Each structure stands twice: as structure tokens, then as C-alpha cells.
Amino acid sequence: MQHLDILIDLILVFAVVVLYGTVVWSLLRYATQPKHRYWAVGWVVYSLGALFGALISTSGLVPTDIVSLSLMFFGATLILDGTRSAERKPRPSTYVVGFLVILIGLTVGLLFNLIFVIVFSPLGLHVAYVALVSAKAVNEGTPTMRQSDWLLVSGFLLWTLSWFAFPFILVLPIYFSVMLFQAVAVLITGSAMLTFFLKSVTEDLQSQYQVSQIMSGVIQHDIRNYLQTIKNSLELAESDPTKRDYWLDVSEETVRRAGAFVDEMRETTASMSRTRPRPSE
Numbered sequence: 001m002q003h004l005d006i007l008i009d010l011i012l013v014f015a016v017v018v019l020y021g022t023v024v025w026s027l028l029r030y031a032t033q034p035k036h037r038y039w040a041v042g043w044v045v046y047s048l049g050a051l052f053g054a055l056i057s058t059s060g061l062v063p064t065d066i067v068s069l070s071l072m073f074f075g076a077t078l079i080l081d082g083t084r085s086a087e088r089k090p091r092p093s094t095y096v097v098g099f100l101v102i103l104i105g106l107t108v109g110l111l112f113n114l115i116f117v118i119v120f121s122p123l124g125l126h127v128a129y130v131a132l133v134s135a136k137a138v139n140e141g142t143p144t145m146r147q148s149d150w151l152l153v154s155g156f157l158l159w160t161l162s163w164f165a166f167p168f169i170l171v172l173p174i175y176f177s178v179m180l181f182q183a184v185a186v187l188i189t190g191s192a193m194l195t196f197f198l199k200s201v202t203e204d205l206q207s208q209y210q211v212s213q214i215m216s217g218v219i220q221h222d223i224r225n226y227l228q229t230i231k232n233s234l235e236l237a238e239s240d241p242t243k244r245d246y247w248l249d250v251s252e253e254t255v256r257r258a259g260a261f262v263d264e265m266r267e268t269t270a271s272m273s274r275t276r277p278r279p280s281e
Contacts, residue, residue, distance in 0.1 A: 030197040038082025046075025061109045061116045069102045080130045083137045124163035131159040152196045155189030215269040226258035
């Protein structure tokens with residue numbers, strides 16, 4: 001019976017690892033925009049830090065908490081950089097200063113035997129701020145809110161609330177409830193990000209298809225003129241031997257221009273497909 005319990009535990013661990021790996025791969029795979037890449041990498045880094053902290057969870061502070069604190073700070077800051085990517089470029093100094101502050105805070109906490117909640121709470125305020133700003137950005141960035149948008153906003157808001165509830169561990173016996181709340185909030189945010197990215201990829205593919213259909217119609221319409229000119233030139237070359245070389249030169253030049261036209265339209269189509277449509281104000 002004991003061996004069966006161990007086997008079930010191993011199967012559950014394997015299932016969780018596979019599920020987490022699938023979500024991580026999907027987030028990184030479908031984050032096609034720069035902002036989304038920051039979000040995806042940030043969520044992965046943060047979740048790794050939270051997972052590491054949960055695995056070595058103790059009743060007090062330990063030196064290895066620097067790993068979970070740093071990873072969660074880096075992950076949250078990456079998400080913030082993604083949210084603000086249109087306003088300013090990410091600054092590496094932010095990560096260095098943040099790491100030093102975390103290192104000093106943890107050192108002070110270990111020296112004075114502080115409760116871990118006191119050391120983790122400043123990080124929680126930073127994460128809550130990041131999640132709140134990101135939720136606001138998603139809400140303002142989509143004029144017509146869809147299910148995936150609402151899901152992502154809800155995930156960020158739950159993430160914010162989970163850290164607002166964190167300090168209450170000091171006065172209420174709700175440690176495991178708060179930890180579970182935070183885990184659920186992070187998972188919901190990650191799955192909502194994936195849904196949001198898939199929606200963006202789908203919209204990009206639809207836009208590319210529409211552009212290709214429009215440009216295809218333009219090419220088909222204009223290429224007929226070139227083909228008709230070539231046909232007429234060849235017919236005139238056949239019917240009038242005295243000007244045969246002239247009409248053959250005309251048809252050859254028309255073929256060259258038709259090829260250049262097709263190449264130009266191909267480049268135009270590719271350029272328009274890469275351009276994301278902006279919502280009207």
C-alpha cells in the first residue's frame with residue numbers, strides 16, 4: 001500500500017511538471033509581441049521563484065530565501081517593463097538595485113531574526129503594484145473587452161489582492177489560505193496570459209489573411225494587363241514579320257516589368273502583414 005501511495009505521488013508530480021512545462025513553452029512560443037515576451041518571461045521567472053520558495057518553505061527566514069525573493073522580484077519587474085515598453089526602455093540598473101535592496105533586507109532579517117512576513121511584504125507591495133498597473137494597461141489597451149481580456153484583468157487583480165492579504169498572516173491564522181490564494185492567482189494569470197496571446201496570434205493571422213486576399217485581387221487584376229500586352233505583342237510579331245524584333249522586344253520588356261510588379265506586390269504584402277492594426281481613438 002505504501003508503494004502505491006508513492007507511485008501515485010510520483011504520477012501527480014510528473015503530471016504537474018508536464019502541465020507547467022506545457023504552459024511555459026506555450027507562453028514563450030505564442031508571445032509574438034515584445035510586450036508579451038516580457039510578460040511571458042516575467043511570469044515564468046516569477047513562478048520559478050515562487051515554486052522554489054514553496055519547496056524550501058520553513059517557519060522562518062533562511063539564506064536560500066534570496067533565490068525566491070530575487071526571482072520573484074525579477075519576474076515582476078519584467079512584467080512591469082513589458083507593460084511600460086511603449087513608454088520607456090527597460091533599465092538594467094533597476095534589477096541590480098532591486099537585488100541589492102533584497103539582499104540587504106534579507107541580511108537584516110536574518111541578523112535580527114525578523115518574521116519572514118516583514119521581509120517579504122515590501123516585495124509583495126511591488127508585485128501588487130505591477131499587477132495593478134498591468135491590469136489597468138490591459139483594460140485601457142482594448143476598446144472592446146473580450147473574454148480573454150477580462151480573464152487577464154481578473155488574474156492580475158487576484159494577484160494584487162493575494163499580496164494585499166499577505167500581511168494579515170501576522171494577526172490571523174491564514175498562512176496556508178493566503179499561500180493557496182497566491183498560487184491560484186499566479187496560475188490564473190499565467191493561463192489568462194496564454195489565452196490572451198493566442199487571441200493576439202489569431203487576430204494577426206486573420207489580418208494577414210485579409211491583406212493577402214486584398215493584394216491577391218490587386219495582383220490578379222493588374223497582371224491581366226501585362227498578359228494582354230504580351231499576347232498582343234506576340235500576335236503582332238507573328239502577323240508583321242517586318243517589325244517582328246520590335247514586338248518581341250516589347251513582349252520581353254513587358255515580361256520583365258510584370259516580374260518586377262509581382263516582386264513589389266509580394267514585398268508590399270509582407271510589409272502590410274507585419275504591421276499590426278491600431279484601434280481607432
